[in-house]
Amino acid sequence: MNNSLTEQDKDLISEFSSLSDNYWDFKNEDTRCYTHGIHGYPAVMVAPISRNLIRIAKKHQEVNSILDPFMGSGSVLIESQVANINNIYGVDLNPLAKLLSKVRTTKLSEKQLYQIENNFIKKLNNEFDKYNDKINNFDHFIVDEKKLDITEKKGWGYETELYFQEYKQKYCDDFIFPTFKNIGFWFTPKTIYSLQIIKNVIKMFKQKDIRDFLLITFSETIRKVSNTKNGEFKLVRISKEQILKNTTNTKNEFLTILEKNISKMREFVKILESSNSNVKIISGDTRNIKSIKSIPDNSIDLVITSPPYGDSQTTVAYGQYSRLSLQWLDLEISDDIDIKTLDKSLLGGIPYKDKTQWSFLESKTLVNSLTKIANVDPFRADDVFSFYIDLDKCIYGITKKMKIGGYQYWVVGNRTVKGENLRTDKIITEMAEKYGLNYIYTFGRNIINKSMPSLNSPTNETGKRVATMTKEIIVVLKKVEN
Ligand SMILES: C[S@@+](CC[C@H](N)C(=O)[O-])C[C@H]1O[C@@H](n2cnc3c(N)ncnc32)[C@H](O)[C@@H]1O
Known part of the structure; x- marks a missing residue:
């Protein structure tokens, strides 16, 4: 002592x-x-x-x-x-x-939350309506036309960018795909296309606090819809069978997480009513x-x-x-x-x-x-x-x-x-x-x-x-x- x-x-x-x-x-x-x-x-x-x-x-x-x-x-x-x-x-x-x-x-005001619940979600739904056929077409191109096994490292897993280019040329789609290495190893074709649409809509929102809130919701979604094992902090992939069985809808998953985060933010604003840190x-x-x-x-x-x-x-x-x-x-x-x-x-x-x-x-x-x-x-x-x-x-x-x-x-x-x-x-x-x-x-x-x-x-x-x-x-x- x-x-x-x-x-x-x-x-x-x-x-x-x-x-x-x-x-x-x-x-x-x-x-x-x-x-x-x-x-x-x-x-x-x-x-x-x-x-x-x-x-x-x-x-x-x-x-x-x-x-x-x-x-x-x-x-x-x-x-x-x-x-x-x-x-x-x-x-x-x-x-x-x-x-x-x-x-x-960072507290978000009711006005900001309203923008998210109305303007943002409306815009997101419109974009998905617009791109729905393209998402399916891209999936069809990879799975049926190119006959790629989306659970394989070789091909889809590690050469994803080549297939993005081929698809864009063939279907004159000017969609801008993300370019990081081995992306196909961690995500299915539909998931990549859907995530990129969500990201594009988020980027349209110029107010930084709103955008950051949406980006964190996006990040939470990424883990959920990727081929990674839930509950693992290291990057570990789920089995091939699980990847093929996975029917997660990326947009719905994002919207569910968004709804939860908005409600968490409302609780936070309420508890901080008299706080001024x-x-x-x-x-x-x-x-x-x-x-x-x-x-x-x-x-x-x-x-x-x-x-x-x-x-x-x-x-x-x-x-x-x-x-x-x-x-x-x-x-x-x-x-x-x-x-x-x-x-x-x-x-x-x-x-x-x-x-x-x-x-x-x-x-x-x-x-x-x-x-x-x-x-x-x-x-x-x-x-x-x-x-x-x-x-x-x-x-x-x-x-x-x-x-x-x-x-x-x-x-x-x-x-x-x-x-x-x-x-x-x-x-x-x-x-x-x-x-x-x-x-x-x-x-x-x-x-x-x-x-x-x-x-x-x-x-x-x-x-x-x-x-x-x-x-x-x-x-x-x-x-x-x-
Ligand atoms: C145990 S976690 C902290 C968790 C935190 N208390 C919470 O509730 O989320 C340790 C953190 O230290 C950070 N870290 C590790 N090395 C660091 C360094 N050299 N400088 C600053 N942060 C560092 C890690 O990025 C990690 O976020």
Whole structure:
């Protein structure tokens, strides 16, 4: 136990320790209320966690500003709006996270929703009436004339663009098809044509907030109508039989999701009636957060965040999850990061091979674990170290943005690599000390509502799955000096 605790810290600890063991499990709570219910995202921090952390934090400190440096789908930001915190900041490197967080935190007026429910839907229906024969004709061309097996990689799967060109020439159709690689592997001919029509109609709407809302609805539809397995965050294709059996109507699917999202938006607007927060959604690399000027140094009262569990390749592949949406939405990343390498650009993406640096992070727990992993597999130890070296950079930068006296809540998962349980909660606490952060408290929660696989392949061998995380741990730290 830390003996430099203030009365304020002790009160906070006493409140947390008075809660029942299963308080943080939120087994029966609605985690998809208001805009939390728009679009999925891997490893979401379910809303009641941040809602209750904010509620408790506010009893013990003044909270005018909050930061989530790994905002993902923006769930912490939404709850910060509901709690009426003045200045809310979110950062993420994934452009889909940026668009999603923007849409989920931007209120649409009744007038805007009316435009969607009337003008947009009318226009969409007109376009589908106009193009219906062409959609069927394109499908007929691929399946009956060219006699292509639409479940095969060769042909339709990987040479889709050639068939677009041939079809356009033969039928003098000037339709502009999307051009990303291997699109036929992930979508059937009819689905591609239908999705492109929806996208074209969305692009006709010039009002950015309306357009972004529709684009996120479009992105949610893409996953549903693609040949990808539902409930998987990696890109895994359904079986050939399932592709052939699939009779999903893309337009109807989109309209159903749109109706749901409009109703979620109405709930959100209602709950925010008396809230007036200023939300800044920032596209950036948290390892370099110190250089993000739109978040003033020494300004943040509260940080609530859930960082990745480890490198994307062996834990949650945010880049893979987002790839089809990023391609359809033409979302740019940056000059040096492209869609395919996004996972490598996230925390721990590039192995760091210099073992002499292990002790520089000042975490005994980490060095112990790395030594054990290196005995079994030195390369995996490099992967693991690179994640923590990146996380350490983030802790440094995030803390620079905070006021002295501000608290940080880290919601982490302790995964297992090569049989070694990595105590990220302890490692964060130890690494953080050198940046003027005091350890306050740790408590656990069972993962019940979290939409992420509780199993992964920590040995990196396909098919070999080991139970890795059944608990999440929340670590509370406090900035005590600059
Ligand atoms: C566990 S998720 C956060 C989920 C979020 N709390 C939610 O409720 O949706 C971790 C996020 O960290 C992001 N991330 C990974 N490396 C990053 C980096 N270097 N800079 C900024 N964001 C990063 C990923 O894109 C992902 O969205």
